[in-house]
Amino acid sequence: xxxxxxxxxxxxxxxxxxxxxxxxxxxxxxxxxxxxxxxxxxxxxxxxxxxxxxxxxxxxxxxxxxxxxxxxxxxxxxxxxxxxxxxxxxxxxxxxxxxxxxxxxxxxxxxxxxxxxxxxxxxxxxxxxxxxxxxxxxxxxxxxxxxxxxxxxxxxxxxxxxxxxxxxxxxxxxxxx
Numbered sequence: 531x532x533x534x535x536x537x538x539x540x541x542x543x544x545x546x547x548x549x550x551x552x553x554x555x556x557x558x559x560x561x562x563x564x565x566x567x568x569x570x571x572x573x574x575x576x577x578x579x580x581x582x583x584x585x586x587x588x589x590x591x592x593x594x595x596x597x598x599x600x601x602x603x604x605x606x607x608x609x610x611x612x613x614x615x616x617x618x619x620x621x622x623x624x625x626x627x628x629x630x631x632x633x634x635x636x637x638x639x640x641x642x643x644x645x646x647x648x649x650x651x652x653x654x655x656x657x658x659x660x661x662x663x664x665x666x667x668x669x670x671x672x673x674x675x676x677x678x679x680x681x682x683x684x685x686x687x688x689x690x691x692x693x694x695x696x697x698x699x700x701x702x703x704x705x706x707x
Contacts, residue, residue: 538620545642546619546668547635547704548679553661553686562623562668563704567634570626612679616670619677635704641696642669645680648694660686665701 543564550560562570645667664684668677682692682701691697 540616540670544670548666550664565634567631569629570623572626613676645694648692650690653689662686
């Protein structure tokens with residue numbers, strides 16, 4: 531199936547489910563799933579996943595004279611590791627292998643709000659070198675023009691679980707994927 535047949539917009543993809551796995555020494559792999567049952571599978575070479583940081587750039591970004599007592603702006607803090615611009619996400623999706631499944635994920639605004647506001651429970655139990663398996667939802671936030679990742683569960687080197695009343699239902703639905 532050709533991904534070019536589908537128009538990738540924030541209107542057509544207000545949210546996506548993502549299942550992701552990574553372990554040192556292996557490719558990062560996973561898939562996205564949209565509400566129409568389209569699965570976007572990817573495998574990223576480890577060398578492409580962790581960009582090499584130039585020592586000079588590192589030193590420039592870690593200026594010891596920088597005032598670390600400043601309070602971060604909420605929007606700036608939100609635009610970190612757990613967000614992606616739509617253009618970047620669509621560019622990544624265009625590189626994926628597209629397959630069609632009978633499974634689609636339908637989320638209401640109520641479910642998304644509950645997932646966003648639910649606390650995360652962290653477990654002290656973890657296994658070194660077991661990698662990371664993360665299941666999450668990417669939700670488009672029009673006021674910031676980004677997709678924000680809401681973690682449902684993470685297992686392996688870190689263990690945490692979203693305490694939304696909808697988490698287990700979503701994870702059970704997508705267990706077969």
